Amino acid sequence: MSGTFVGMPAFPEAARAAVHNATLRGNLRHATHTIRAKRARAVAELDDWPALREAGRRIKDHTLRHLDRYLEQLEESVTAAGGTVHWAADAEEANRIVADLVKATGESEVVKVKSMATQEIGLNEALLAEGIHAYETDLAELIVQLGKDRPSHILVPAIHRNRGEIRDVFRSEMGAWGRPAPEDLTDTPAELAEAARLHLREKFLRARVGISGANFMVAETGTLVVVESEGNGRMCLTLPETLISVVGIEKIVPTWRDLEVFLQTLPRSSTAERMNPYTSMWTGTTDEDGPRAFHLVLLDNGRTDALADQVGRQALRCIRCSACLNVCPVYERAGGHAYGSVYPGPIGAILSPQLRGTASEIDASLPYASSLCGACYEVCPVAIDIPEVLVHLRERVVEGGPAVRQGNKVVLKPARGHAAERAAMRAARWAFAHPGTLRAGQRLASRTRRLHPRTLPGPGRAWSGTRDLPAVPAEPFRDWWQRTRAGRDGAE
Amino acid sequence: MSSRDRILGRVRRALADVTPDERPYGEAVPRDHLRVHGERTPEQTVELLAENLADYRAVVHRADAEGLPLLVMRLLAERGAREVLVPSGLPTRWTAAADVARIHDRAEHTPQRLDRVDSVVTGCAVAIAETGTIVLDGSSDQGRRRISLVPDHHICVVRVPGQVVSSVPEALERLDPARPLTWISGPSATSDIELDRVEGVHGPRTLEVILLS
Numbered sequence: 001m002s003g004t005f006v007g008m009p010a011f012p013e014a015a016r017a018a019v020h021n022a023t024l025r026g027n028l029r030h031a032t033h034t035i036r037a038k039r040a041r042a043v044a045e046l047d048d049w050p051a052l053r054e055a056g057r058r059i060k061d062h063t064l065r066h067l068d069r070y071l072e073q074l075e076e077s078v079t080a081a082g083g084t085v086h087w088a089a090d091a092e093e094a095n096r097i098v099a100d101l102v103k104a105t106g107e108s109e110v111v112k113v114k115s116m117a118t119q120e121i122g123l124n125e126a127l128l129a130e131g132i133h134a135y136e137t138d139l140a141e142l143i144v145q146l147g148k149d150r151p152s153h154i155l156v157p158a159i160h161r162n163r164g165e166i167r168d169v170f171r172s173e174m175g176a177w178g179r180p181a182p183e184d185l186t187d188t189p190a191e192l193a194e195a196a197r198l199h200l201r202e203k204f205l206r207a208r209v210g211i212s213g214a215n216f217m218v219a220e221t222g223t224l225v226v227v228e229s230e231g232n233g234r235m236c237l238t239l240p241e242t243l244i245s246v247v248g249i250e251k252i253v254p255t256w257r258d259l260e261v262f263l264q265t266l267p268r269s270s271t272a273e274r275m276n277p278y279t280s281m282w283t284g285t286t287d288e289d290g291p292r293a294f295h296l297v298l299l300d301n302g303r304t305d306a307l308a309d310q311v312g313r314q315a316l317r318c319i320r321c322s323a324c325l326n327v328c329p330v331y332e333r334a335g336g337h338a339y340g341s342v343y344p345g346p347i348g349a350i351l352s353p354q355l356r357g358t359a360s361e362i363d364a365s366l367p368y369a370s371s372l373c374g375a376c377y378e379v380c381p382v383a384i385d386i387p388e389v390l391v392h393l394r395e396r397v398v399e400g401g402p403a404v405r406q407g408n409k410v411v412l413k414p415a416r417g418h419a420a421e422r423a424a425m426r427a428a429r430w431a432f433a434h435p436g437t438l439r440a441g442q443r444l445a446s447r448t449r450r451l452h453p454r455t456l457p458g459p460g461r462a463w464s465g466t467r468d469l470p471a472v473p474a475e476p477f478r479d480w481w482q483r484t485r486a487g488r489d490g491a492e
Numbered sequence: 493m494s495s496r497d498r499i500l501g502r503v504r505r506a507l508a509d510v511t512p513d514e515r516p517y518g519e520a521v522p523r524d525h526l527r528v529h530g531e532r533t534p535e536q537t538v539e540l541l542a543e544n545l546a547d548y549r550a551v552v553h554r555a556d557a558e559g560l561p562l563l564v565m566r567l568l569a570e571r572g573a574r575e576v577l578v579p580s581g582l583p584t585r586w587t588a589a590a591d592v593a594r595i596h597d598r599a600e601h602t603p604q605r606l607d608r609v610d611s612v613v614t615g616c617a618v619a620i621a622e623t624g625t626i627v628l629d630g631s632s633d634q635g636r637r638r639i640s641l642v643p644d645h646h647i648c649v650v651r652v653p654g655q656v657v658s659s660v661p662e663a664l665e666r667l668d669p670a671r672p673l674t675w676i677s678g679p680s681a682t683s684d685i686e687l688d689r690v691e692g693v694h695g696p697r698t699l700e701v702i703l704l705s
Contacts, residue, residue: 031687051525062520065510068503081670087496139693140684156684163685189690193682197693204694205603205642221669231641231680231695238637238672239603249499254517256669260661261525271683274544275623275660278695279675280637286672288599289636304502310509407502 008340010365015334024335027162032326038272039323039379045274046264055261057383060317063219063252064307070219070252071298077222081284083294088246090301090406095126097297098211098244102132105242107208113226113233114138115213116320117246117299119151119342120355123211134211135177135203137232139196146173152336152344154322155270160335163187174199200232210236210291214247215319216262217296220255223283224296227266227276237280243291248299250307250316262319265381269321302355308404311392315350317382322347324376324386330369339366346376350389357405358397364415367393398422442476449474527661529622534653537621538703541656544624548678549691550699560649560704561589564613567647567700568592573610577639581632586649587613597635603642611645612696617673619650619701620663624678626650626701627663629671637672646696648676652703 008014018024043049063070075085088094102110110127112118112134124134124145136145143158144151147169151157158166170181170192179202181195212233216225224245226233237243253259267276285294307313325331325345336344340362341352349366358364367390376386396403398421400414414422431438445452449472455464475483493501514520532540542552555563568576568590575593587594595601595609615633616626626648628634640646650656657663667673680695691697 027686035683035687046529048524048526048529051522055522055525058521062517065507065514067507068500071500071503087494087499089495089498093495137694138684139682143684156687158684159687166685189685189688190692192685193690193693200694201607205607218669223669229680230682230684230693232693234637234641234674235694238641249503257661257664258521260664263660263664264525271689273548273677273689275620275625275675275677277548277677277679277681279673281669281673281675283670283672286630289630289672290638298499300499300502304499304506307503308506313506404502404506407498407505 008360008362010361011334011338011340011369012365014338014340014362015369018335018338019333021335023162024160025333027160028332028335030162031156031159032332035272035326039269039326042268042272042274046268049265052261052265053381053383056265056319056381057317059253059258059261060250060382061314063254064250064313064316067249067252067307070254071249073219074217074222074252075298077218077220078284078294078296079222081222083222083284083296086295086297088297088299088301091121094121094246094297094299094301095123098123098246099127099130099132101242101244101295102127102209103130105209107132109133109135109203109207110209110211111135111137111203111207111236111240112141113210113212113228113236114141114157115211115246116154116342117213117248118211121246121299121301123246135200137200137204137236138228139193139230139232142196142200143169146170146177150337151342153325154320154343154345154347155325156322160337163189163192166192170195178202204232204235204239207236207240209242209244210240212236212243212245214245214251215266216259217247217252218254218256218259219252221283223256223281225259226280227263228279229271229277231278234278234280237282238290240291242293242295244295244297246297246299248301249303250318266319266321269323269379269381302357302406304407305357305404306351306354309354309392312350312354312389314384315347315354315389317384318347318351319382320347321381323379323381327375327379328370329373329375330371334369339369341366346370346386346390347384350384350386350393353393353397357403358393358412358415361417364397364417367391367397439476439478442478445472446474446476526659528658532621532658534656537658538652538656540658541619541621541624541650541652542703544621545626545678545701546624548624548681550624550678550701553700553702554705555702556705560702561585561587563702564647565589565591568611571611571645571698573645575609575611577606577609577612577635577643579614579633579635579639582613582615582635583633597639599636603638606638606642609643611647612639612643613647613649614640615649615651616655618663618666619652619656620658620660621656622659625663626676627667628674628676629667630673631671637674640674640676641695644696645698645700646676647700647702649702649704652705
């Protein structure tokens with residue numbers, strides 16, 4: 001994934017700074033609570049929500065189970081409609097394909113629709129290295145780009161910024177990128193949106209190359225779908241002569257009709273709207289309307305590795321709505337940056353370690369960035385059981401074992417940082433296998449219970465600093481059982 | 493090996509647990525969700541469309557065939573529009589009363605030229621009541637996608653009840669995926685500042701929908 005995040009510290013370290021930032025916590029709390037209530041209302045309008053959710057889950061599962069077939073079908077339909085399909089096994093290859101396509105047009109700047117896939121592969125940085133300037137046109141992406149910041153939310157990458165901070169970024173940075181912000185810019189959202197409109201309009205009108213992702217690709221028709229709000233997507237998809245779309249291979253749905261499910265669940269789950277302001281659908285190229293050349297870059301970059309994991313593959317159902325971020329108590333407090341990936345929040349905690357592997361400190365720590373409360377699963381419009389995958393990935397981190405990386409079968413070593421955990425588990429296993437020792441130990445613990453410390457020593461202090469240690473009973477359970485129930489109820 | 497073969501090979505190896513006798517698409521995907529939410533007469537469906545359009549800040553008007561040219565004239569005049577974009581197949585009657593220069597939708601117009609036009613008048617392919625959405629499909633009364641995008645003022649005429657459907661599933665059935673489609677639900681908006689919806693970014697900031705009966 002993006003080089004931006006290389007060398008990120010583990011989640012607890014990164015989160016520690018974030019939770020002490022009162023402004024950040026205030027911004028996140030305000031935004032996530034606003035959207036939470038609205039989403040619940042939008043979802044409640046549809047009395048068949050559970051059926052839509054189940055249909056979405058099944059459509060995506062079926063597609064993933066026959067992904068090879070649907071990829072070939074999609075390639076055929078897109079090609080028949082006048083598009084060109086490229087295949088990219090990893091980020092580097094995707095970036096090279098896009099850079100070469102842009103260079104072939106002779107252009108040195110491109111306009112971009114917000115796209116998670118292009119953030120994931122670090123496309124902007126790769127293009128810049130080739131002398132090509134990529135302008136982000138989504139309002140939140142613009143805020144992030146101008147502020148030399150990193151995205152912290154899937155839908156609203158600048159969610160960690162409040163209106164005052166956004167005004168400051170616009171005032172100080174817009175001038176260096178193009179049309180400056182008005183001198184008297186205030187922090188009302190309408191004025192900020194107006195400033196972005198004026199700043200970006202000149203870029204849209206002169207753009208010759210547009211770059212996008214896609215929310216859905218329909219295998220049977222070759223249709224791509226982009227769901228958006230501002231109109232920047234429509235600008236990038238229709239005004240340039242060349243359109244390049246970089247899309248993850250898991251974004252396929254088999255049929256045109258399948259869109260009826262996701263076009264109902266996605267807007268309500270993400271922006272809590274009955275329908276988002278603009279949805280664009282295009283199939284290849286159309287004579288004299290929109291781009292004359294259309295390139296589709298199909299991106300793997302770890303997705304097939306996730307597909308090989310029978311528990312983890314459900315993460316590939318994700319339609320990037322970000323409802324799970326908005327309800328997550330951990331995300332609300334730690335913010336998106338602590339996740340060290342363009343995919344933050346609960347979905348990021350299961351997606352990043354699967355796309356990137358669990359070798360780095362941050363990726364090995366992500367499955368632990370959760371209290372397993374399950375709110376994410378409740379709101380997920382494609383019913384991804386995020387807690388289940390988190391626990392599965394924790395096991396992989398601690399125990400190691402077989403996995404697939406870059407298409408190759410590997411055996412992962414147990415992670416180093418979890419030696420104490422493994423030792424404790426080994427000791428527990430041994431103790432439970434030796435009932436005599438277990439009984440003796442429990443009796444000893446009961447008799448010495450008045451001497452037990454209230455807090456743990458050493459590194460355990462952090463854990464017991466905010467919790468009471470469980471009290472040891474005066475008599476072990478098994479002794480109590482023997483004494484009171486032995487011989488009755490058919491017990492021994 | 494090409495990347496295509498490499499990726500397809502990885503996919504096939506990843507799916508080694510999938511047996512060839514798995515349920516086909518038709519059986520694997522249940523469609524227990526509703527085709528339409530609630531029961532309505534055609535008039536009530538049009539009413540719901542008007543409500544939902546207005547809820548997302550589109551301005552809704554009603555007219556009959558006779559009143560339409562005058563209404564279009566009034567809306568353009570109130571806006572102070574001097575130039576209006578018209579798709580090639582737009583009934584000429586619709587803008588006949590308006591005292592404006594008609595700019596025809598042509599391939600050779602540059603985006604900069606379109607940016608100087610005040611308003612655009614189009615028809616639509618279908619309108620969805622439950623979501624307050626109008627869909628354009630590039631037919632001759634709607635024109636190229638860019639003409640309903642660059643001008644800041646869009647007047648869209650919906651023939652009711654003929655062009656109105658209740659729901660998203662019904663709309664998809666009527667639409668042709670081979671055509672370039674634009675679904676519009678209210679004027680351009682953003683939720684990017686504190687996750688709160690604000691109208692008016694890059695697309696037309698004023699959307700007026702005329703329900704033509």
